[in-house]
Structure formats: structure tokens, C-alpha cells
Amino acid sequence: MKRILKDPSTEIPFTGLGAFSAEFKLSREEELVKLHAALAEGDLRTIEQVCHTWRGFAVPYGFGELAILATELEAAAAAKNFSLCLELLGETEAYLSSK
DSSP: OOOOOOOGOOOOOOTTGGGHHHHHHHHHHHHHHHHHHHTTTTHHHHHHHHHHHHHHTTGGTOHHHHHHHHHHHHHHHHOOHHHHHHHHHHHHHHHHHHO
16 A cells, blocks of 8 residues: 655644654654564564554654554554555655655
8 A cells, every 4th residue: 555645744743742743753763663673573462552552642743644554553463464564664664754
């Protein structure tokens, strides 16, 4: 599935959280490395857990597309769909690099 990403400038953090957006992004990029390692090890439960957390707090920091990707990635991990997980991790990387 090829996703058309929103223009990152349309995603605006909630009042007071804008100063933390760069730190938020860096933390997600670090977690993305862990998600790739988890997938390589077949640890889909870790992917589910991390993505569940992302879904809950991505939007307030101005990362709405990340919440959507996390929802899809969590479902793919629950379904044990390794190839879709890999594809969605790639899309997540592309999204984060566009922010």
C-alpha cells in the first residue's frame, strides 16, 4: 500500500507542546530502530505495544499521520503479517523523515 503523506505543515501540535515536537520525533526515530529489531526477531508483541502507545500520544505533538500508521502497524503485528509490518515500518520512516 502506497500512502500519500499529508503536508507536515498541516499537522500542528496542541498548545504548549510545540516546543517538545523535536524531542518527540527523536524518541520515535529511536523506537523505530527497536521496532525493526523486534520484527527481525519475530517479536510482534513489542511492535503492538509500542504502536499502541504511539496511537495515544502522536496527535497532540503534531504527528497525526503517525497515529494512523501506528494503528495500522499495531493491527498488522496482531495479525502476524510480517510483510505488512515491514512495509508500514518503511512508511513510518518516510513520514518521520518528512517532518
